[in-house]
Amino acid sequence: MNRLFFLMVLVGVPISVAGSLLNWSQILMFIIYCVTIIALSAFMGRATESLAIHAGPRIGGLLNATFGNAVELIISIFALKAGMLGVVLASLTGSIIGNLLLVAGLSFLVGGIRFKRPEFNVYDARHNSGLLIFSVVVAFIFPEVFSIQLSERETLTLSIWIAIIMIVLYIAALIFKLVTHRGVYQHRSDKAAHDEEAEWSKLKAILVLFAATLAVAYVSERLVSTFETVGHTFGWTELFIGVIIVAIVGNAAEHASAVIMAFKNKMNVAVEIAIGSSIQVAMFVAPVLVLISLLFSKPMPLIFTLPELVAMVLSVILTIAVSIDGETNWFEGLTMLAAYLIMGVGFYFL
Template sequence: MTGKVRFSLDPHSSPQMDKINEKPQLAIVHSHLEMGSMDGRSEHEFEDESLVTPVNLSRRSNGLNGGYHGSFSTAEQDTNIRSLNDSLWRTLKVVLFTSKINILMPCGPLAVFIHHSFDDKGWVFFLSLLGIIPLAERLGFATEQLAFFTGPTVGGLLNATFGNATELIISIHALKGGMIRVVQQSLLGSILSNMLLVLGCAFFSGGIVFLKKEQVFDKAAAVVNSGLLLMAVMGLLFPAVLHSTHSEVHYGKSELALSRFSSCIMLVAYASYLVFQLKDQRDSYDPVGEEGCQNEGSTDDEDEVAEISKWEAITWLAILTVWISVLSDYLVDAIQGASVAWNIPVAFISVILLPIVGNAAEHASAIIFAMKDKLDISLGVAIGSSTQISMFGIPFCVVVGWIMGQPMDLNFQLFETATLFITVLVVAFMLQEGTSNYFKGLMLMLCYLIVAASFFVHVDPPVDDKKP
């Protein structure tokens, strides 16, 4: 037994030393045997085991390594949490605290509070109007950041899509309440605002910044968008003329049927346009100034980097769009009360005031891109947004009204339809050369003032009782 358990590190040790070390070792083995018998194990398990075995060493080593691994995982988790908090704080700082116009953001919650506490329509409308402005501007900023990762073509399309999401939600909310004229006038006002005010401000700002240089853009995109806008005018013109001339086969029904049929055709045309733009003509929509030294600002564009990541930009786009939509609902509910309180026609509020706020995202981003000599993106934002509303937003509302049982049609009355037709002709004439300057922008803004004054003195004709 002693020969089996004796463990000596020195091969030249004397027998006396072995005898001295033998007693402690025997005592240790005896204690192990007692513990083994208490656990119900056989004593033979310990006969061939030494005090220090490779198995024990490996177990101790694994235990130590396991301890270090656990502490390393905890430290790694703490580092990840700190990194996530730093990234979140940096994103909040960039999005919410870098723009001075964000001082108007508390107006939105204040409008909600006044609506539920005092129900003052005038103040609810005014505060909602102010609260949406900084949110829409930040929406343009988030889209600009996303354009770093998607390119100018998709970036302009995304900006138009997120910018028009508010108008579509407002329209669906108004359709539920049967406010068909508000839907028609707000969508028409969005088209007029984008084509005259937004594009005019972009041309004017870019022309002032690059005063000694004529800015250029791709004429192919302008021609395609102008054609789609003229097609939209055709879809709106025929139901209005059919109603005004009383030449319907079935009075009140033929006009609605024609509107629904034309809306389906316009949706098919817009889907084909998206395929044409994003696939077949991707190269032709690249900015003109990206090749060589044609664009003086190209070297500056290469130095620009995104301030937030792609997924952060997408997240902020979703958050801002939802909050804008919430405030827009309060805005629509307070239109009638604000019209009475301020003695302003509902048509002027629907066509002029609502689109200016709703298009604030396009307005801000189009000006920013134009001042950076990215006029192709500005054109895609302004004209692309008008095209999307006319070829998708209006037909979509007709189809949704059809599903809801609301008689939403394309009869926008002769006054609104004529205004849209003249606006499309003026803008198409401005875009035919493929160049812009501050004077063209000034002309477009002055045209918008004429349109605004016209709707300030315009009232809807009396409703025909024969129309169901």
């Protein structure tokens, strides 16, 4: 299987470059781009697994989420430059609900089928629950409610202050988990992989992860250019493309890595990738995009639409209800996937 993915990358990346330069069929290139991203995601998954063995599940999962979100950050910056604020906010929404319901749901489903009751660090689950409530319920809903009585300029100023506070708190959360309280809240599942031997050295894993991320960033950017044609061909709206398609493609690497980790009963890494990535999007990527948007002609306030807010809040509530006990099963994973499908259908008809 690894050889197959290597061949897919070896063929897919050059074809992606050639096809974009020679203006091949947009539908054909859409398929090629998606297949290439999936193959690259496999390498990111292997690199993440090696890093998780070398440095622990938290750092391994954090690195994977960071490199994966870097792709979405790059795509969103290009969209901001083009003035597509709605698409950027929709893709942020899709990334959060996609990681919480689709990625975590698939991980719980796959891990639960193979291992019945996969366990993960309950202390991390509780910590993540608080950050999810803060970032989505407090920091996202607050500016939406207050914007009703504020001017456009005041709303943007409020968004900037909230963005700065969220970035500072996210950095503090990393210091808490990785420095001041590293190893304080251990769980027996944290010790499961200590005797494993990593496939790659730490340096090689980081280099592979970095190179694969660059390749995914390029292919993802080209993929975005095909969405208008694909959406027109299949009848997809701009909101549906932003919330569902862009989010899934932009986070393909994380999706694959989390499911692979769950399949190998490394649920701590899977949870750190899925839920940790959502927290990173909400508390770091979204605020950074608000600040970067100030450099362009159309600044982006942190104001989501009502359907987007409802979808994110419900995703957070369901995720907390399922993960707060530090264990899961295939049925809980299926429930999360069902919720994601319901939301996907809803956004399709909006």
